[in-house]
Amino acid sequence: MPRPYRSTIALLALGATLSACASQRFDGPRTRAAPQASLDTIVPAMPSGTVTSAPLAPPPGASAAPDGPPPVGAQAALAPPASNVIAEPVAPPQSPPPVVASGRASVVGAWDARDATGGSCKVTLSSAPALDLYKASAAGCPNKDLAKVTAWDFRDGEVYLYQQGGTVAARLRQGGGSLDGALTRSGAALALVR
Template sequence: MPRQYRSTIALLALAAGLGACSSQRFDGPRVRAPAQQAAIDNIAPAMPSGAVTSAPLAPPPGASAAPDGAPIGAQASIAPPASNVIPEPVVAPPPAPPVVASGRASVVGAWDAKDATGASCKVTLSSAPALDLYKASAAGCPNKDLAKVTAWDFRDGEVYLYQQGGTVAARLRQGGGALDGALTKSGASLALVR
């Protein structure tokens, strides 16, 4: 677009903007120069005016007209909250039962072993690997089978205590904070407690 047309358009736009900002309230009717009016008429030709009407829009496809038969666009009245409503007291949830750890990590550590005769000794289940098992040790056990424990494993919710050579010395199941079971050879009961 040539430069002279850009200048003319900018000047006309400025004139139109200033004309739109004038108000009859302050200085009475404004009279424009015929050149100004002709320029404005060329930029924005007069649009025919007619009566403005309003009507509510139809509902979108798939939607019902209006709930409860109210005309579309009608304001729904909202009931004020009742002033005599008493809030319900907040009730604390019941305390959760104590979490008892289970699994291999929960049985690692030192235990007091008690057999059916009432004799007790120390059994330690280590997290250190020993081939495909874990290291274990027993100290001061009068029961010879329990005294030979050197390894352990946790399978299917049970603790297996092994002697040197892979013989199972005892099988125990978790129950609360203890391990309860039996010595394999004699079938006598055995419990490990912390």
């Protein structure tokens, strides 16, 4: 017998063995063998009842035709009675209060610094990092402490201006559109405005 036929027969035998094992395993132990029908016996199909079909009714509140008018009475149910309609003036929606930005990002940029003596200069708070702080610069400041500002930070709602070496030159709080506070060494008032 040629080799392909032997492997086919072996596979069929293996399949029959596995199916027999599987049927005993899933059906449980058998106490007696069930009679088997021969392949020549044809079992007639059982008659079933008549099958009918009809379109489904539309869901409640939907029209039968997708583009058709709503069902009769649907418009009346949705519209209030004409005799009970009272026209009340509708107030225009109120705009929300303006949002005042706060936090580190809101203070980045150029500021005009004004001290208690009336002197003013430019202070720029950068978003560029400088170790644990952020870079800052001051230009044209008559106050020597303010002129030496090189860094800044925002902590606990306050802006700290630092001189080189880490000395705090000023502490300021946000108030509206400005930063108000004082110089650390003299205690003189300082304001930064845009």
